[in-house]
Amino acid sequence: MVRSRGTAVLAAAVLALSALSACGSGGSESPAPSGTEPRVLKLWHYESAESAMGKAWAEAIKKFEASHPNVKVEFEEKGFEQIQKTASMVLNSDEAPDLMEYNKGNATSGLLSKQGLLTDLSEEATKRGWDKLLPGGLQTTAKYDDRGVMGSGKWYGVPNYGEFVMVYYNKDLFAKHKVEVPATYEEFTAALDTFVKAGVTPLANAGAEYPAQQILYQLALTKAQKPWMESYQLYKGKVDFHGPEFTYGAETFADWVKKGYIAKNSAGLKAEDMGVAFMKGEFPMVISGSWWYGRFASEIKDFEWGHFLFPGAAMSPGSSGNLWVVPENSENKDLAYDFIDITMSQDIQNLLGNSGGVPVAADPGAITDEKSKELIETFNKLTAADGLAFYPDWPAPGYYDVLVAGVQNLINGSKTPAQVLDEIAGPYEDNLADLGN
Structure with a gap:
């Protein structure tokens, strides 16, 4: 980060x-x-x-x-x-x-x-x-x-x-369902819809560990500019958790669950469960980090795969x-x-x-x-654009668990996006107060 x-x-x-x-x-x-x-x-x-x-x-x-x-x-x-x-x-x-x-x-x-x-x-x-x-x-x-x-x-x-978050995709499943690699956010969500209509959950996910919170953060980054990221991560300004960035992230994440882009049973899954499911060819895509890249290259034998940066965002989680x-x-x-x-x-x-x-x-x-x-070229492209946005759990001690609980509530539908944003705002503000900011 x-x-x-x-x-x-x-x-x-x-x-x-x-x-x-x-x-x-x-x-x-x-x-x-x-x-x-x-x-x-x-x-x-x-x-x-x-x-x-x-x-x-x-x-x-x-x-x-x-x-x-x-x-x-x-x-x-x-x-x-x-x-x-x-x-x-x-x-x-x-x-x-x-x-x-x-x-x-x-x-x-x-x-x-x-x-x-x-x-x-x-x-x-x-x-x-x-x-x-x-x-x-x-x-x-x-x-x-x-x-x-x-x-x-x-x-x-x-x-x-170095490391960064990207979209890994199963080329065979994309070809089977006639889905092109999306270049825009609209094309990305259209691809998600195509898979859902075919009865396929498009995104592997893990709500019990880091992957789900990184998806929420990536969605927030589609509405964010660099000053917002620096305010959130480096305390250079005040962060409004009910502003357009986090509001879009939380509401869209919850909507993705309702639409079937993310499985409702993923709240209790861990990162290993998610990665193995993708390697088995059970999901067309997984949004996660470059730390999986070498393992995918070694262990995926039954299909062709590739990757692309999350469409529609100038920044991605990474560091x-x-x-x-x-x-x-x-x-x-x-x-x-x-x-x-x-x-x-x-x-x-x-x-x-x-x-x-x-x-x-x-x-x-x-x-x-x-x-x-290919991986290094993508990393160079992202960093040349100054596009590394750290990770969502970095700003406060114990914040990782706060975010895990938040995204689990969104997956389960047990709390509204606004309620989740209130819950993640509290520890963040408490940390700022402890730092004297």
């Missing part, structure tokens, strides 16, 4: 930074004396093994252990929700890992930095050249001020890929990728810094790019996979 700010540099990051190779690309630790106990780097992340990031980080572990012969990486895969809900408690204990992937933004990494749970990486960022590999907008989610607000202050994390953060209680901070270095090295970045990810320091000439090229 990123940006007020120079987000167009993100587009250039994939290409313009190709001349740079990651500094410190393998760690400089000397082998420990013979007979000493091996050191352990405790690493947590929540990328699936078949995702682009999962493949890249697995290779990074191999490279790290090869270059650190007396160090063993103790990797634990954690669920996104698991880390999201327990990070403050775990990092305030002796159970904290040495290095962890964590969600970026004010409500997550910003909150932990304000609580004193994350290590200040500013000196390492300069020494190891991360500040040069991650210029401008790419640093937005890496830095947090004393209030925990992103965009300035000290480095508390290091992102090493730099999640952050590597080093807990303040880490016992092996030097090893954590070395591992981050390896993930920023050009060979790992190239692997990330060829596996369906959006690297920030790859060699463009080394990206040979056609699907991966």
Whole structure:
């Protein structure tokens, strides 16, 4: 989740930074004396093994252990929700890992930095050249001020890929129902109507986790301009939750459920349920992030698929990728810094790019996979237009759960859009008051 700010540099990051190779690309630790106990780097992340990031980080572990012969990486895969809900408690204990992937933004990494749970990486960022590999907008989610607000202050994390929300579509189902890839919002809703008339629910969805709230936010963005997004995400102005943006998002989301665009039983589904259903060919489309791209490329065997940006919106949810953060209680901070270095090295970045990810320091000439090229081209198009709008849950601590409850109420029809907007406005305004805004 990123940006007020120079987000167009993100587009250039994939290409313009190709001349740079990651500094410190393998760690400089000397082998420990013979007979000493091996050191352990405790690493947590929540990328699936078949995702682009999962493949890249697995290779990074191999490279790290090869270059650190007396160090063993103790990797634990954690669920996104698991880390999201327990990070403050775990990092305030002796159970904290040495290095962890964590969600970026004010409500997550910003909150932990304000609580004193994350290590200040500013000196390492300069020494190891991360500040040069991650210029401008790419640093937005890496830095947090004393209030925990992103965009300035000290480095508390290091992102090493980009991400954004798009529409994935099943080309075979589009052809079967004679649906063309929509270029406008009107064409998009007409396509949704075509599938519904054929008895097909057009959009896979998951109301129990992040996907549904990102759809609501994307709908709001169709009525939004950049100043509105900056007011919402960066507190640069007052946000009217009953203004045209959120009103359209909530009312249209509820209407999409009534029209059958979104299944009424999706309120309790999780992101994994949604993604698997799309991979099985059960839905023509899914609106979700680039983090699925590598997995779709690896696992979809029975149909052709593609993607396009959400029609009718100048902005889409997106940002730099999640952050590597080093807990303040880490016992092996030097090893954590070395591992981050390896993930920023050009060979790992190239692997990330060829596996369906959006690297920030790859060699463009080394990206040979056609699907991966398509993804990076779309990301470049979006960022060149300064179109990354962060994510809806970023502005306030605990806001993720507030939004999950809100969209579930819209799917179930248990509350009106106006009531839901009142409920999501309250915690947002309370957070502003806590920040002194």
